[in-house]
Amino acid sequence: MRYVARQPIFDRDEKVFGYELLFRNGIENCFSGDRDEASRSTLDSSLLLGLDVLCDGRHAFVNCTRDTLIKGLVTLLPPNLTIVEILESVPADPDVLEACQKLKQQGYMIAVDDYVAGDPREPLAKIADIIKVEMQLTTEEQQAELIEQFASRHCRMLAEKIETHAEFLRARDQGFVYFQGYFFRRPEMLSTRDMPAHRLHYLRMLQEVSRPELDIPELEKLIKAEASVCYRLLRYLNSAMFSFSREIHSVKHALSLLGEHDVRRWVRLVAAVGAGQDKTSDLVLSALVRGRFGELLAPSVEHESPICFCWGYYL
Amino acid sequence: MESVLERISLDHETKAVLLGKPSALRPVYQLMLAHESGEWKPAAELSAGLHLDVDQVAGYYWQAQQWGREISAGE
Numbered sequence: 001m002r003y004v005a006r007q008p009i010f011d012r013d014e015k016v017f018g019y020e021l022l023f024r025n026g027i028e029n030c031f032s033g034d035r036d037e038a039s040r041s042t043l044d045s046s047l048l049l050g051l052d053v054l055c056d057g058r059h060a061f062v063n064c065t066r067d068t069l070i071k072g073l074v075t076l077l078p079p080n081l082t083i084v085e086i087l088e089s090v091p092a093d094p095d096v097l098e099a100c101q102k103l104k105q106q107g108y109m110i111a112v113d114d115y116v117a118g119d120p121r122e123p124l125a126k127i128a129d130i131i132k133v134e135m136q137l138t139t140e141e142q143q144a145e146l147i148e149q150f151a152s153r154h155c156r157m158l159a160e161k162i163e164t165h166a167e168f169l170r171a172r173d174q175g176f177v178y179f180q181g182y183f184f185r186r187p188e189m190l191s192t193r194d195m196p197a198h199r200l201h202y203l204r205m206l207q208e209v210s211r212p213e214l215d216i217p218e219l220e221k222l223i224k225a226e227a228s229v230c231y232r233l234l235r236y237l238n239s240a241m242f243s244f245s246r247e248i249h250s251v252k253h254a255l256s257l258l259g260e261h262d263v264r265r266w267v268r269l270v271a272a273v274g275a276g277q278d279k280t281s282d283l284v285l286s287a288l289v290r291g292r293f294g295e296l297l298a299p300s301v302e303h304e305s306p307i308c309f310c311w312g313y314y315l
Numbered sequence: 316m317e318s319v320l321e322r323i324s325l326d327h328e329t330k331a332v333l334l335g336k337p338s339a340l341r342p343v344y345q346l347m348l349a350h351e352s353g354e355w356k357p358a359a360e361l362s363a364g365l366h367l368d369v370d371q372v373a374g375y376y377w378q379a380q381q382w383g384r385e386i387s388a389g390e
Contacts, residue, residue, distance in 0.1 A: 005353030022353030292379035
């Protein structure tokens, strides 16, 4: 269960629509059916437990093999959140079609993976809710054809392997509705727009706490300049978590109470969350995960952890 | 990108990673990306290259995911 990754799928407004879940167990990262009853139920129940947590209540694209489909294993997952993604290797035979129809009746959405022009799986595509087209495997002409053939109110087209923001914009113009790929995490995004003043401010704070020697007066100045950070710091210290005998009113007092280690930690956290306010929440989360991952890895790779933490924010 | 980086002082290694230049930290960055996208094979290879235990690294990533969710849920 520890080998879980999720690839975000965005809508036309660059908001997260859902995630394709990738597990290590099973062939080709598939959620594959295990013939053994006991281990099957273990896998399924852990998946069930984790699904809303893993996807933060958004849709989960779960890869299915023919075996998983026909055995109905996927029905252990909640239909309102689960999108059954039928892998390219699954033929559109009568058993598969029947299984899909049944799933649709139960409220699941069906997605067909890696659809290409002249695909023999047309009967499957006709009943699908989402058709995934890999941009690198199809020409622009073929993409237009597929959109004309299938895109409707009932069937939405998803562009896969979108690697740059320019590709995202082009696919959106073509008529794709959902977008999967890492176009949002490319550093080029940074240069395409000016950095707002408050973001630069947060960066300065991050930079300040990344120094080996903490310059408290300087940090205090930076914190005071940003009202929302001030407010958070004081609210945090006055919360029930700390039971200081009297209320803390000054930033200076707050910083001295926290101690160096917690000051660094806290500033990084607030800066990461604060700077991401104008971004989708997924980006903030991914920045936090990257930062923490960097911190945990740092001792083993002989590099200072503050630097690794900052990565989550910059990269 | 380079002009953005000029406005903030970062250590040399991190800058190199950001600009796609060779750096000792680059494999660590790639390892992070591999975990994020569920590319387990490259993740295992990169871990081995850094003399890290594959399962331990996966455990760290899982821990980081949980931590991130807890933190952002409170916001």
